[in-house]
Amino acid sequence: MASFAAAPPNTHAGGDDEALRTHGTIPMNHTTVYADERVNMEEYKNSVPWWKRVYQDSFTQMMLLSMQSFCGPAMSDAIAGESFCLGGGGLASAQTNNISNAITYVMLALVCFFGGPLVNKLGVKWALVIGAISFPIQGSSYYCNSKFGNQWYIIFGGFVSGVGTGCWYVAESGTIMSLAPSGARGKYLAFWIVARNLGQLVGGAINLSKNHVKGVEAGVTPDTYIAFLIIECLALPFALLISPLERVVRSDGTRILVSEKIGTKQEFKLIKTTMTSSLIILSAVWAMWSFFYSGTWSTYLGIYFSVRARALSSLISPFFCIVGCFGLGFILDMKSLSQRQRARVGLFVVVILNLGVYIWSIIMQAKFNANDPGRIDWDDALYPSAFLPYFFVQTTGPLSQSYMYWLLSSFATDAQANVRNGAAFRCLEAVGQAISYGMNTQTEASPMIGFCVSFGLMALATAPMIMLTNKTPDRIPADVILEGQEAFDAKNPDEHEVVIGKMDQK
Template sequence: MSITEDNGVNHQKKSFYRSVPFQIAIAAGVSFTAPGMWDALGGLGAGGAAEPFAVSAANAILYALFAVFCILAGAINNRIGLNWGLAIGAIGYPLYGAGLYTNNKTATTWFMIFGSVCCGISAGFFWAAEAAIIIGYPSPRERGFYLACWQTAKASGPIIGGAITLGLNANRETAGSVGSATYIVFIVLMCLGLPIALCLSPAHKVWRKDGTRVVVHKHASWGAELQAVGRLAISRRILLLVPAFFISYFYNPFVSTWLTSYFTVRSRAFSSFFTPFAGIFSSFIIGSFLDRQSIFIRTRARTAFAVIVIMLCGTWIWAIILQKRFYDNPPVFDWFKGGFGSAYALVFFWTFTGQAFQQFCYWIVGQYTTDLTSLSHHTGILRGLEALGQTVAWALQSQAQVNHFVSIGLNFGILLIAIIPTWIVVSALDHTHEIVVTEEIITSDNKSDEGEGSLSIPSESRTPNLSGVQLPTVN
């Protein structure tokens, strides 16, 4: 995805402020304060509320908007820059937290709906931008590692938030809503996302330690950007991946309802604190495996996907067994008492395997893109389809009398449907997906049309590494 600099010519000292690790740290910081805190609230079950149904309905609205704006943001962020897309994306999360606070404090639903609408729109920009940054800024051979770092930062939000929640609610042995002070702390942390996002560097100024540069190619107009997204959305590879993208986070709303239905407040607070560690463990395990160059890329992909599918199938079989046990006499588990271990372990492994599956989807997308424009479009579609899945899942959980077996069956069934088409895409990987992608030298007229610092590349062009190509100075 880059041009190689001629290190023999360019001796200018590069600023750490423009380095990949710094950019990943900025993206991770925003992920910690915005969606990380959002996940911390979700880890309480229904945003910490006593009744999950109103919150589930608000989240269904959020994800419906998220699905639409994430796909559009893949094109918009490419025009305005990923740094501005990330900043816009951080705005809506504090409003969502404020909406949950007012609902908890005064049972006001209109502001909770308003916060969900704002968060749904801004989250589309956030995830389309952040996913492109995390996959596109590092070199191809470091993507698994930086994906794991990003997921760790995202998981750290629920860990810190869960520790706060646990401290504020540790004496609450009954089911119900969490204390209002919990929301205040989360809202303050969410507000930090915007100033952190403004520190991100534009893509064309970022340098990598291996001497390569990020390829940036803007289409000639807004219409061309949207047309490119449309063409990609109906391409064979994306259509094959639709079931995998749709199901990758479909389980999350059901986990929220499961926690609210069967666990006390302090047990949910414990889950909010401890469960994110599952995502951290699985992220580094799968990230280190997918980056291992000594194993052929297709073998890595097939092995990782097979293990993830087997583990996911195991969790849903486990869920069926437990749900059958809970059906006639629903329990309320307090921490580390009578049956808590087997019920909570399922939540832990849902997160462990679910996070690995999502990271695998990001990695697959990264292998089939050649420049930041294509990557932005791919990640926008990926997150949009994930959000569409969660829209359906949250809408299902918003029904007060929903049968948990229906949710379990949908999760299990769509997962099985996703196996064969995803396997077809995985089986098409070969070694060319991990070689350095370089620019074709373009005329000055074309370059001026694209804008300063923006370079053009054919969407599927891969050529041998070009040594000796002098690049513009990175500020």
């Protein structure tokens, strides 16, 4: 566990101490406590039971969060977001399914817009719990439609899912950007993305096992959704196991410093500050584009592929993503390059890979517009060339998101700022998804429109992202602040001891 999360010494993604004072019961190293609340690991091991140390470890918390992602959003993606892999959500029409998804992402965008104040008031744990409760509701809507044909519940389930998932996404994004030691952020983010795709892998296996017969075109069997629902329900206990962030100890001996709660009025003022910051403005188009592909690609899959071919796609698509995300994670954690250099290299890799996928997909769609291939099955000669663009976009899409969260965390000041930045990014991302699914409610239209819009958004996003990478600090600003405070404490030990005494009294 420690080796996975290993980070260079004296680095962590913390925050400005003056804004982040927290005091817990964990033994501290008094030579650095005022500067960065660094844990005296020897004393910590001697005074805290091993099970509690494991539970409070940042990697354990990341695994718990990833397991929720596995059980919740990944299963929801398998049922709804990747609904055409499942034959249009049971027996739902493609139009109903896209309307449901459009409503989901509209609500998700609204909740994410106000997500900073909401999650900072509720706390990360309870925001995750609300999200975990909402996942089975949407899953049950697809089961009821498949069993009883009531498509209105799918639309209602999309509404509920949008609200709950919005709470979950904001809490999740702030947490994943705060948990990792500075030098392990890329690998932590890769682990989270892989967990999401492993969920889709399991969902794909369930789907394929029940829908592998050639010629079946009616959609997935109703009992498929029972298996998904059982897994979705498991997200709740994992959410309840999340530790408050101020109790988490990173593998490099630092803690996540959480600022004191501020008033609701001040929280809402900070929404404007966050949304108008150069960080969010420069990344706005990228955020809208990052998941824009999902609506168009699900429509592409639903129009041109048989049920069992879609089932197979939901099984094999995550494999390359697992390799790609860890590959990008190691690039973003390279110690031989400065943070700004890694930001530039990461952007280049992500853009080039996406460029190749979009060119391929547009060429394939042009061929399909000229000659309709009908329903492509996995034993057809056309299957590999038609399916591979979808296969690769299931990697390049998550890579785009993983990279963006890494970049956002490179500007870290404190956990609350990570929540606000994550909420803003999720809000804009959800707007893009809502537009994407809204465009595809008219499924008789060619997916070419969606492919071209996605390609155009990526082109528009690239220039601002280059500007943002050029603004990326060579090191996380919080690290510089903390080291400066350490130097001050070393020169002024008497003042430092006064602070320690006040802390001990508390």
